[in-house]
Each structure stands twice: as structure tokens, then as C-alpha cells.
Amino acid sequence: MITVRHLSKYFDGRPAVKDISVEYMPGQCSLVIGASGSGKTVLLKSIVGLLEPEEGEVLFDTTVFNRLPAAEKKKIHCRMGMLFQGSALFDFATARENVRFPLDFFSQMSREEKADRVEFCLRRVGLENIGDKYPSELSGGMQKRVGIARAIALNPQYLFCDEPNSGLDPQTSVMIDRLIQEITAEYNITTVINTHDMNSVMEIGDKVVFIYKGEKCWEGSRDNILTSDNRNLEEFIFASRMARELKLRYGNGSPSQD
Amino acid sequence: MIKNFLYETGRYLLFLRRVFSRPEKWRLSVRQFFVETEKLVINSIPLIALISVFIGAVLVIQTSNNMTSPFLPKMYIGYMTRESLILEFCSTMVCLILAGKIGSNISSELGTMRITEQIDAMEMMGINSANFLVLPKILATTILNPLLTLMSFIVGLLGGYLIIVLTGMIKVSDYLTGIQFAFNGYYITYSLIKTAVFSFIISSISAFYGYCATGGSLGVGRSATKAIVVASALILTFNLILTRIML
Ligand SMILES: Nc1ncnc2c1ncn2[C@@H]1O[C@H](COP(=O)(O)OP(=O)(O)OP(=O)(O)O)[C@@H](O)[C@H]1O
Numbered sequence A: 001m002i003t004v005r006h007l008s009k010y011f012d013g014r015p016a017v018k019d020i021s022v023e024y025m026p027g028q029c030s031l032v033i034g035a036s037g038s039g040k041t042v043l044l045k046s047i048v049g050l051l052e053p054e055e056g057e058v059l060f061d062t063t064v065f066n067r068l069p070a071a072e073k074k075k076i077h078c079r080m081g082m083l084f085q086g087s088a089l090f091d092f093a094t095a096r097e098n099v100r101f102p103l104d105f106f107s108q109m110s111r112e113e114k115a116d117r118v119e120f121c122l123r124r125v126g127l128e129n130i131g132d133k134y135p136s137e138l139s140g141g142m143q144k145r146v147g148i149a150r151a152i153a154l155n156p157q158y159l160f161c162d163e164p165n166s167g168l169d170p171q172t173s174v175m176i177d178r179l180i181q182e183i184t185a186e187y188n189i190t191t192v193i194n195t196h197d198m199n200s201v202m203e204i205g206d207k208v209v210f211i212y213k214g215e216k217c218w219e220g221s222r223d224n225i226l227t228s229d230n231r232n233l234e235e236f237i238f239a240s241r242m243a244r245e246l247k248l249r250y251g252n253g254s255p256s257q258d
Numbered sequence B: 001m002i003k004n005f006l007y008e009t010g011r012y013l014l015f016l017r018r019v020f021s022r023p024e025k026w027r028l029s030v031r032q033f034f035v036e037t038e039k040l041v042i043n044s045i046p047l048i049a050l051i052s053v054f055i056g057a058v059l060v061i062q063t064s065n066n067m068t069s070p071f072l073p074k075m076y077i078g079y080m081t082r083e084s085l086i087l088e089f090c091s092t093m094v095c096l097i098l099a100g101k102i103g104s105n106i107s108s109e110l111g112t113m114r115i116t117e118q119i120d121a122m123e124m125m126g127i128n129s130a131n132f133l134v135l136p137k138i139l140a141t142t143i144l145n146p147l148l149t150l151m152s153f154i155v156g157l158l159g160g161y162l163i164i165v166l167t168g169m170i171k172v173s174d175y176l177t178g179i180q181f182a183f184n185g186y187y188i189t190y191s192l193i194k195t196a197v198f199s200f201i202i203s204s205i206s207a208f209y210g211y212c213a214t215g216g217s218l219g220v221g222r223s224a225t226k227a228i229v230v231a232s233a234l235i236l237t238f239n240l241i242l243t244r245i246m247l
């Protein structure tokens, strides 16, 4: 479980994330949604320790993570997997070596076991055949998927994904969403996903947090998100014409009764 | 200005402390050492050899033009060429050239890794990225660049030899006697130590600026420029200090 308490992060005196408190449960996909520039990435990076929040604390289970000394932080980092918004694959390594990288550092596996694990992870993201390619030779969506394979290589206890399916076609997006949902349930991972894709929200949003201009504006699940009466959230969800028409057709009730 | 200088120096020292910690996995760091050796040292051989052969030749021509007095034996042309090469060219000049070549390589590579979040990704895995990425670079250049200096010395003397054979400006035997005349082995030590120190400066400074790059591709360019300027200035300063101490 991850607990965030009154977290604020400022850039040049201006808050990018303001007084956010939220809990992320194990075995659940928690989605953080919000417009571009609303502070999703900053919140995520403050949680994992890549940014130092000015105020508030982050607890992993019962440990106050953001005040730990570096050596202690490292131990918890080993149990995290993270997918960056820009994939952040290592340019100097092939796709296969990228996935193997954390294994080389932190697992006691034999060479064969590692190779098996790498193939397994690549297969799960649907990329068996590109193991020998370098990141610069892969499409953006493929890079994302290799990034996911790398994030799950060590069976993390906490999984963070920054926009896992931006830049992917709808079919692959759904595949990635399902994959994340499956492993979250299977290994009881605490998963946090930044997204602005409503499909993902309806597909896997066990818990949804809506951020508006750096502040938490709404919290709930996919079951009650469409019926919420929060104005900002409504504007965010029903921004597209199709969404508006669907909403008109089904009134303000739940549109998911097929 | 002074405050800024102290601040930067402090950050540099903290950075070095992270670099010089115990590697996570020795095997991986050793492998990285060989990768960096090839990239930074072996790949510099052609450039250094090319420059050295020309400089050796030019030194011979210039020295002989300046030694018109019939009372000075021609042998001194070889002697002077040798001393110029070993004392200054093969260490200081070669390192200033390397500051441009490997300095920009190191800082742009690390800078790009920083702005594309590859360094963050490594930290997220719990890996000390400064140690894993930078230590092999510093060790490879500091330990092995002195060999480049030796090579430069030999190739430079060869360049002088070639120009004499080609033009016949003095007797080859005079040149060969000259380059063996009053040979002081300590100068070699002096030269190698200088190169090791300068190489440490080049690799650590350019790694520092690259590792701390901010502000997109412009920032990467800025960090490379800054790395080369600062490294060159430090090389010149330490050249003075080391020469004062050692000679
Ligand atoms: N390093 C930084 N320095 C200064 N300001 C920053 C920095 N990083 C983010 N910001 C600011 O913080 C705010 C939130 O940015 P953030 O990257 O979290 O947005 P986001 O919700 O992830 O958007 P997107 O969906 O486009 O990725 C933005 O207004 C941005 O300008």
C-alpha cells in the first residue's frame, strides 16, 4: 500500500502539485487522470523519489519513504518497476538487454533463467521477435512495450506507469491495459497509472483520481465516474463529441447497460 | 561569482563521491570498463597518431630553420624535437585535443541519457547510475591515456625521421644521435603523470556537466561546451602547477 499525505511540489515558487492526499491499494490499478500539464507526472515522480516534494510525506506500507537515507531508499527502489512517459530505454542496449538489465543487477538467477525470464516478459507484451533491435530501431509503441517488459522483469511490488498507452493503437492499448491489470491481480502489485485515456479508465480503473491544476479534484472508481457531478471532471470526460452524444443518448444515468 | 564557483565545486565533489563508491556488480562494471576503453581510448589512436606524425615533422623543420649557426651541431635538431615532444606536446597538447574529442563524447552521451530520463530509470531500479556510468569512463581514460602519450611520443619522433628522409635536410644519423642524446627518463614519468591527471580532469569534468544537464537538447549542447571550456582551463592550470612541482 502507498499512502500520500498532503504532498506539494513547487517549481520556482509555483505549485505543480498542491496538497494531495491519496491511498493506493495492492492488487488494484489506481488511475490518475487529468488534462495535459495538470501535474500527473510531477505527482508520480514525487512519489517514487525522482523529485523531492517540499511538503508532505509518502509512505510505502509503513515506511516514510521520502525522508529515508539514500541507502534505505535504494532497497525500496529495487521493489519498484516504472514505465516512463518517454519510455527511457537505454540506448546502448538492445531490447533484450534492456529487459535483462535489472535482472543482471538484482537477481540471483542463472544465465538460462534470466534468458527465459526476458523472453517471458517480451512475450507478455507481444514482442517476441524484436529482442535484438536497439531502441532507436523500434517504433514509439514498441518502445513503450519494451519499457513495460523491463518494468515487470523483477516482479515488482509497486508498479508505476506514466501514460502506458499514449501513442498506441486502440487494440494494443487494450492489450497493455489487460496485461497491467492481470499482473496487478496475479502478483498483488500496487499499481499506479497516469493516463488521459478514458478507455483505460473504463477498462481497468479500480480506483480513479482526477487531478485538476495540481489539486485532487475527485476520487472514485470507474463505476461512478460517469455519474459524478463534478464540473471539471465532467468537462474532462465529455470533451469529445462522441462522448457528448453518448451522454445525451443515455441521459445522466449509467451508459454501460448494453 | 565566487559563491557560484564554490557551489559548483561542492556539487562536483559530491558527484565524485557518488562516482567513487563500491560498484553494485563488479562483473558488469568491468565489462563497462572495456566498452569505455574501446570507445574513449582505442578510438582516439588514429587521431593522435595523425596529429603526432605531423607535429614531429613540423618541429624538425622549425628547429632546423632556427639553428643556422654553424657552431651548433645538427644533432641538436633531434634533441630539441625530442624534448619539445615529451615535455609539452605529447601530454598537454594531446590532452587539450582529447578534451575536445572525448570530453564532448562523454558529456553529450550522459547529457542525452539525463534528458531522456535514462539516468532516472537507472536510479529507479536502485542502481547508482553515477558509479555505473561514470567510474568506468574515468578509470579507462586515467589509466590508459598515458599509453596514448607514449604512442604520440614515438609517432612524433617517427614523423621527424620521415621528413628528414624525405627532404634530406640533415643527415639521418645526426637526427638519430640527437634523439638519444642526454636522455632523461624522468621526463617520461613527468609526461605520463601529467597525462593521467589531465585525463582525470577531462573525464570527470565532462561527466559532471553531462550528468547534470538540464533543459532539453539545448542543455546537452550547453553542457558539452561548458565541459570542454572548463576542462581546458583546468588542464592549463594544472600544467603550470605540476610543472612547478615536478621539474
Ligand atoms: N522540471 C520542471 N521545472 C519547472 N516546471 C515543471 C517541471 N516539470 C513540470 N513542470 C510544470 O509542472 C506542471 C505539471 O507538469 P506534468 O509534467 O506533471 O504534467 P502532466 O499532467 O504529466 O501532463 P501530460 O499529460 O502532458 O504528461 C506543468 O505546468 C509544468 O510546466
Ligand SMILES: [Mg+2]
Residues within 6 Å of the ligand: A040, A041, A042, A085, A162
Ligand atoms: Mg506527464
